[in-house]
Amino acid sequence: MSVVRVLNVVAGGRQFALEIGVVQGIERPRRWARLPLAPSYVLGVCEIGGTVVAVVDLAARLGLEAGPESHTGGVVLLDSAEAVGLSVEAIDGVGELDLEAGVDLGPTGRAAGARGLGSGGRILLESEPLVDGRPLTSLREILGDAWKGSE
Amino acid sequence: MVDASLPPEHAESADLDELFRQEAEGITERLDLLLSAGTAEASGEALRLAHTLKGLAVATSTHSLRDLARNLEQALVEHESEGGRPEAIRQAIDAARGLIAGERGAQAAAREASAALERRAEVRRSGAPWARRALLRRVNVQLGETLVHGAARLADLRQGRDSLPARLVVARQIELIGAALGLCGQASTSALTLQFAAFLSERVPAHGGFEAAQRALEVLATERDNDEVDGSLVPGVLRTVEALRVSVPRRQDEVREGFRVSFPWPDVDDPGDLLRALERQTAGQVILDARPRRVGSRELEGELGIAPQRRRKREEEGFVRVPRRRLDRLLRLAEQLVVAKAEARDLARKLQRLSASINEAPPELHRLARQARHHDRELDHLVRATQKGVLRARLVTARSFLGLVRMTVAEFLSRHPDREVDLELVGGAAEVDKGTLDALVEPVLHLVKNALLHGVESCEERLATGKPRAAKVRVAIKSGSVGVRIELSDDGRGLPQDEASPSGQILLLASSDEGPALAVNGEGREVTDDAGRGVGLLTALERVRSLRGRLALESTPGKGTTVRLVVPPAVGTARVLLIRSGSEYYALPLGEVESVVDVTGPEDAPPTAQTRVRLTALVGAPAQPERRRRAASAVHDRRKRDRFAVRLRPLLGDSRSTAPLPHAAGGLELIVDDVLRRDLVVVRPLGRRFARPGVAGAAVLGEGRLVLVLDPWQLFLSQQTPSSLGIRLPQREDTKP
Numbered sequence: 028m029s030v031v032r033v034l035n036v037v038a039g040g041r042q043f044a045l046e047i048g049v050v051q052g053i054e055r056p057r058r059w060a061r062l063p064l065a066p067s068y069v070l071g072v073c074e075i076g077g078t079v080v081a082v083v084d085l086a087a088r089l090g091l092e093a094g095p096e097s098h099t100g101g102v103v104l105l106d107s108a109e110a111v112g113l114s115v116e117a118i119d120g121v122g123e124l125d126l127e128a129g130v131d132l133g134p135t136g137r138a139a140g141a142r143g144l145g146s147g148g149r150i151l152l153e154s155e156p157l158v159d160g161r162p163l164t165s166l167r168e169i170l171g172d173a174w175k176g177s178e
Numbered sequence: 179m180v181d182a183s184l185p186p187e188h189a190e191s192a193d194l195d196e197l198f199r200q201e202a203e204g205i206t207e208r209l210d211l212l213l214s215a216g217t218a219e220a221s222g223e224a225l226r227l228a229h230t231l232k233g234l235a236v237a238t239s240t241h242s243l244r245d246l247a248r249n250l251e252q253a254l255v256e257h258e259s260e261g262g263r264p265e266a267i268r269q270a271i272d273a274a275r276g277l278i279a280g281e282r283g284a285q286a287a288a289r290e291a292s293a294a295l296e297r298r299a300e301v302r303r304s305g306a307p308w309a310r311r312a313l314l315r316r317v318n319v320q321l322g323e324t325l326v327h328g329a330a331r332l333a334d335l336r337q338g339r340d341s342l343p344a345r346l347v348v349a350r351q352i353e354l355i356g357a358a359l360g361l362c363g364q365a366s367t368s369a370l371t372l373q374f375a376a377f378l379s380e381r382v383p384a385h386g387g388f389e390a391a392q393r394a395l396e397v398l399a400t401e402r403d404n405d406e407v408d409g410s411l412v413p414g415v416l417r418t419v420e421a422l423r424v425s426v427p428r429r430q431d432e433v434r435e436g437f438r439v440s441f442p443w444p445d446v447d448d449p450g451d452l453l454r455a456l457e458r459q460t461a462g463q464v465i466l467d468a469r470p471r472r473v474g475s476r477e478l479e480g481e482l483g484i485a486p487q488r489r490r491k492r493e494e495e496g497f498v499r500v501p502r503r504r505l506d507r508l509l510r511l512a513e514q515l516v517v518a519k520a521e522a523r524d525l526a527r528k529l530q531r532l533s534a535s536i537n538e539a540p541p542e543l544h545r546l547a548r549q550a551r552h553h554d555r556e557l558d559h560l561v562r563a564t565q566k567g568v569l570r571a572r573l574v575t576a577r578s579f580l581g582l583v584r585m586t587v588a589e590f591l592s593r594h595p596d597r598e599v600d601l602e603l604v605g606g607a608a609e610v611d612k613g614t615l616d617a618l619v620e621p622v623l624h625l626v627k628n629a630l631l632h633g634v635e636s637c638e639e640r641l642a643t644g645k646p647r648a649a650k651v652r653v654a655i656k657s658g659s660v661g662v663r664i665e666l667s668d669d670g671r672g673l674p675q676d677e678a679s680p681s682g683q684i685l686l687l688a689s690s691d692e693g694p695a696l697a698v699n700g701e702g703r704e705v706t707d708d709a710g711r712g713v714g715l716l717t718a719l720e721r722v723r724s725l726r727g728r729l730a731l732e733s734t735p736g737k738g739t740t741v742r743l744v745v746p747p748a749v750g751t752a753r754v755l756l757i758r759s760g761s762e763y764y765a766l767p768l769g770e771v772e773s774v775v776d777v778t779g780p781e782d783a784p785p786t787a788q789t790r791v792r793l794t795a796l797v798g799a800p801a802q803p804e805r806r807r808r809a810a811s812a813v814h815d816r817r818k819r820d821r822f823a824v825r826l827r828p829l830l831g832d833s834r835s836t837a838p839l840p841h842a843a844g845g846l847e848l849i850v851d852d853v854l855r856r857d858l859v860v861v862r863p864l865g866r867r868f869a870r871p872g873v874a875g876a877a878v879l880g881e882g883r884l885v886l887v888l889d890p891w892q893l894f895l896s897q898q899t900p901s902s903l904g905i906r907l908p909q910r911e912d913t914k915p
Contacts, residue, residue: 058884061762063797063893064870072864072876074884077514079876081868109865160867 029127033151035119036103039091042149044124045113046142049154051104053118056080066160070114073102080110083158088113089140089166111158124151132169139166198238202278205231209271225254231274243277246270246288249295266294317358321371324351325398331378332391349378366419366581369588370394373422390421502613505572512565513860513878519554519561520882526550565860573609576655580606582619583653586626596636598647604654610662614745617725618662621718625666625741626653633670633739643736645669658769661727661746661874673733718743728892746874746889752861754887756879757824758852759793765859765877765887766824766848774853775823790823790847796872796893823847826890848890861887871896 033044034053056073065071068087072079082102086093094116102112124145131143140163142153150170156163205227212224232247250270273291276284327348334340356371374394377387397418526547533539533547580603587601634649641647649670656663722729727745746767754765755774826846859877863869872893873886 058878058882060876060884060886062864062868062870063873063886065868069868072868072884072886074517074862074876074878077510077517077862079862079864081865109867111865111867158867 030123030125031151033122033124033149034103035122035149036085036113036115037094037097037117037119038113038115039086039089040094040116041091042119043085043115044122044145044149044151045103045105045154046151047121049106051106053101053103054112055101056082073112075102075104075110075112078110080104080112081158082112082114085113085115085157088157088163090163105154105158107155107158113154113157124149126151135164135169139164139169141166141169144170195238198234198240199278202231202234202243203275205234206271206275206278213267213271221254225251228254240277242285242288243274246274246277246292246295249292250274253295266291270295317355320351321355321359321398324348324355325395328352328374328378329395332388332395336388345378349375352378366585367398368585369419370398370422373419374398377422386421390418394418394422500571502572505568508568509565509572512561512568513862515561515564516860517878517882519557520878522557523554524882526554562858570609572611572613574612574615575606576608576610576615576657577606579610579615579619579622579655580653582623583626586623587630587651590627590630594630596638597630597634598637598649599630599634600646600648600650602650602652604652605656608655608657608662610655610657614662614725617721618664618743618745621721622653622664622666622743624718625743626651629666629668629670629739629741633668633672635671661744661767664743665740666743667738667740669738672735672737672739673731728889728895744889746861746863746887752859752877752887754857754859754877755824756854756857756885757793757822757850758854759797759850760799762797763854763883763885764793764797765857765885766890767874767887768856770826770890772825772827775825775847776821777823777849778821789845790849791894792820792849796848796890796897797888819851820849822850822853824850824853824890846891846894859885859887 032047034047034050036043036045054073054075056075058074059071060073061071062069062081068084070082070084072081074080080102084093097117099117099119100115101118102114103118104110104112126143126145129143129145129151132139132141136142137153137156140153140156142151145151150166209224209227209231212220212227228247228251232244232251235241235244235247250267253267253270269287270291273284273288277288331340331345331348335345352371353375356368356375359368359371374391377391377394380387529543529550530547533543536543584601584603587599591597591599629651634651635643635645637647640649649668651668652666654665656665719729722743722745725745727743729744730742731739732742733739752765753768755768755771756763756765758764824847826848828845857879859879861875861877863875864873872889874889875887876884877887878884
């Protein structure tokens with residue numbers, strides 16, 4: 028891995044990054060409906076530009092406690108097989124993440140929804156595992172001390 | 179030691195061979211056992227073992243075993259999803275065992291087993307719509323080429339310059355094409371082609387034969403361009419088949435009713451097989467050499483005089499071919515127009531309130547408010563008309579769909595002369611979204627085949643039980659706000675009684691991940707090309723489930739079976755009843771609602787025989803953050819609760835019927851807090867990944883609110899078990915000696 032352009036987001040009070048290539052847009056939808064009997068991390072569905080988008084709460088999906096809401100929060104629309112978005116507490120803009128000095132988490136990390144740990148402790152997320160509905164392994168357990176270090 | 183049947187190009191030692199042999203033998207033994215177990219885990223393990231076997235064969239360069247193992251691996255992948263214990267897999271394992279043991283003739287057996295597995299894979303692939311279309315295109319190309327010969331032979335016949343061998347060759351080619359067309363689902367074209375082949379193979383046609391044959395050529399040349407499904411020419415095709423039938427009296431005995439035709443290959447159900455046979459007969463040399471002169475299809479059309487007429491017709495009617503994605507894009511834009519209109523209406527209302535609230539407001543403000551209101555009404559009318567227009571552009575009639583059903587029945591009867599069917603097809607004029615209709619072809623044909631093979635008795639059996647000689651099979655299709663409803667019924671023997679519940683009378687299938695689903699065990703039933711492995715019904719259920727629909731089945735031994743299938747609109751408008759449950763709003767398709775009863779007043783409706791359930795119990799409580807929950811419950815407490823019972827139309831048949839319906843399946847009432855109004859909404863489907871059982875889609879209301887459109891029956895069934903549904907099966911009637 029090397030330097031990747033990322034969208035920096037906050038979920039559960041912690042810094043994460045999403046590779047810019049998987050981000051289709053950022054929205055703050057006004058129309059919502061709860062999805063009955065959906066997993067607890069699915070916030071519901073919203074209407075964006077004539078499409079019904081399912082929204083996953085990133086913090087809940089990663090098993091984190093919800094952090095404080097901010098005016099920069101929103102839904103990050105992902106480039107996925109179906110219309111889906113990630114709800115985050117804050118969006119910190121676009122930046123670069125140097126993974127040379129970081130850790131490539133490999134398949135184990137992907138099973139937890141993370142691709143690698145960048146310099147500065149930001150966690151680069153792997154988008155598809157976050158929205159495919161399968162159980163995720165605990166990111167905290169995989170990262171171990173690095174998790175504490177990234178706090 | 180290396181056996182001759184296992185040429186080990188790079189085998190280095192006898193020890194290695196022996197090791198390989200032992201390992202491979204162990205694998206085949208375990209494969210056999212695992213397949214007999216029939217569980218999902220066993221299938222997975224078998225797949226891993228086949229992979230290992232392939233690896234061993236590659237490592238020891240035993241090519242024949244490698245090829246066999248590769249095909250076996252592929253077949254096991256399919257086996258995991260399809261279940262059962264296909265004969266081709268068993269043969270492949272036997273052949274692998276023979277190869278490993280170095281038995282005589284093992285190489286030939288392995289090649290045969292490999293070919294069988296490949297054929298099996300191709301059959302599976304040919305079921306896919308894209309594969310079917312690709313096959314159809316190839317068949318249509320062959321048809322075009324062969325029609326030229328048909329025309330030439332016809333001209334020779336007419337002018338007394340007949341060459342019997344050439345005519346028979348062409349007749350045989352056309353016959354093959356006809357069979358392949360039938361297997362591709364081109365029902366009426368197949369019938370016509372087969373009948374035309376029969377005509378060509380006759381030496382002396384009856385009076386009027388040439389005219390009928392020429393008409394057949396014209397129709398075939400036109401139909402050839404239709405690579406989707408048999409189109410609007412079906413009535414003309416049927417008339418032409420009839421005319422050809424009359425002109426070839428020898429075939430009359432074989433045609434009993436309708437346009438049943440003699441299907442020449444009873445053992446083949448794979449278009450790929452027929453294509454290979456066709457290509458063997460026609461590819462390259464045969465067609466080109468037999469052709470007296472090269473005549474293009476355009477020339478043929480010119481000779482037949484149909485091209486100008488057809489073009490004129492298209493120009494007159496103004497048809498254009500539009501890709502479906504463009505229509506989808508138009509529909510999405512129309513939907514966004516609804517949202518924009520809702521916001522414009524909101525502004526108009528605010529303006530009107532403002533003008534009314536200001537004392538001595540300037541007259542200009544009143545005038546603007548009136549104008550805004552007027553434009554809002556006009557916009558509302560235009561938006562609805564636009565939506566309706568775009569939706570109509572996606573609709574096709576169900577005629578061709580029912581034509582496929584007819585052909586399936588005809589083809590089945592031609593192979594089962596001991597059975598007769600009085601087929602009734604209803605709803606050909608129903609207009610259905612093309613995508614939905616295409617997706618329904620496979621499951622419905624599965625159900626039709628199931629009904630014919632397992633439901634319909636032989637004439638002899640029916641007469642012995644006091645039934646009419648011909649069985650009644652009815653297929654009805656209807657399109658409405660709920661979506662597409664298809665009902666398939668027969669008066670045959672009904673489903674076999676469940677051994678575990680010997681008095682089994684009514685079975686229910688619901689489409690949900692966790693809900694009740696009845697696996698019909700195919701064990702002990704006749705396994706044929708048509709059905710019998712018990713997977714047909716489940717395959718149909720799976721497809722219906724993937725379309726977010728539901729399938730209900732009612733069967734009475736000795737009296738018949740009825741299957742009802744409902745698929746919500748892929749996209750489209752629906753008339754809905756808006757309701758409130760707690761702090762949430764939902765929409766119920768009006769087609770599902772029988773009545774609404776106020777249950778709060780002193781004249782509360784008397785208890786009915788229907789099941790009552792609170793909607794909140796079905797949709798679950800919202801998991802909101804604490805601070806939101808407090809605010810929401812404060813508002814909710816001030817609102818009225820449990821005011822109305824929405825009575826749903828029964829899932830199976832008429833609620834007033836005396837049929838022994840399961841309690842819950844007979845009727846259901848949803849208790850809701852409020853009923854707001856009726857509305858027309860555009861239903862947008864949820865993605866499959868997040869689709870929940872019982873949620874048909876989402877819709878934006880005029881005021882801009884997003885609501886979920888529920889399929890209440892599916893929502894209810896998805897949370898029940900068969901016993902909780904009250905499926906109490908009546909006792910078996912005493913049989914008199």
